Amino acid sequence: MVRWCCELFELCSALLITADIDLSTITDRMAVKKAVQCGNVEDAIEKVNDLNPEILDTNPQLFFHLQQQRLIELIRNGKVEEALEFAQEELAPRGEENQSFLEELERTVALLAFEDVSNCPVGDLLDMSQRLKTASEVNAAILTSQSHEKDPKLPSLLKMLVWAQNQLDEKAIYPRIKDLSTAKLEDPSAS
Incomplete structure (x- = not known):
């Protein structure tokens, strides 16, 4: 007994x-999540590429969602010209390759058609929950790339x-x- x-x-x-916990990888992942949650998408992309450039190269959906979040942040900050240029140069070509990307892009660009985005049908894209969703997707991809489980042990x-x-x-x-x-x-x- x-x-x-x-x-x-x-x-x-x-x-x-x-x-098998490496505290530095946790710190790096948290920094990426925080960057996305704060709307600093360019910083988040840079941090992901520093961790492992293959993450975004091998996951076009994740890369699109990060770029979409970047577009959302431009719209949120009232940078209409920059948002339109970014959508045309970076996201439109991806939409041509993938129908679901095109639909998401159209939905995001629709934010520009409303003066009061708080009452528009796609206003949820500006909610914190959208940032959290994108941050969670990035976090899961980083964990997968590090051969960790997405769910905590x-x-x-x-x-x-x-x-x-x-x-x-x-x-x-x-x-x-x-x-x-x-x-x-x-x-x-x-x-």
Whole structure:
């Protein structure tokens, strides 16, 4: 029994230790996400290319969405001439190659037709949720390029901990974690 508990503990500990986390890559990813969320798309593209130039080269949809976000930011900042020029030079050629890109481009350029974009049918493109969506897409692509999972491991590890504790409950008395949010141990002698 004790041996089984020790082996299980060793297995869980090894999973946590070998989680292969490089803090610099996390910092870099967070910088890219923050740049997109703040509307600094050119900076985000530069940071992505610094991390791995193949990310945007091999993912035309992601590159289009970043360029679309850049167009949205130009429109948001009232740079109409620059927005039109950017749309014609950078996005229109991509729209010719891909029908869904063309539809997204038309939807984005429609923002220019409204003086009050807060009441226009495509005004949602100016919402923070659009920036968050683009930032999330970039983050997932970076994680994939670094051979990491898109979803965090912590929820899976916590489920494994709960399962292991349920197995142990039937076989041993041990200091159990009762509340996962605080990770406080429950005194086994108090039960």
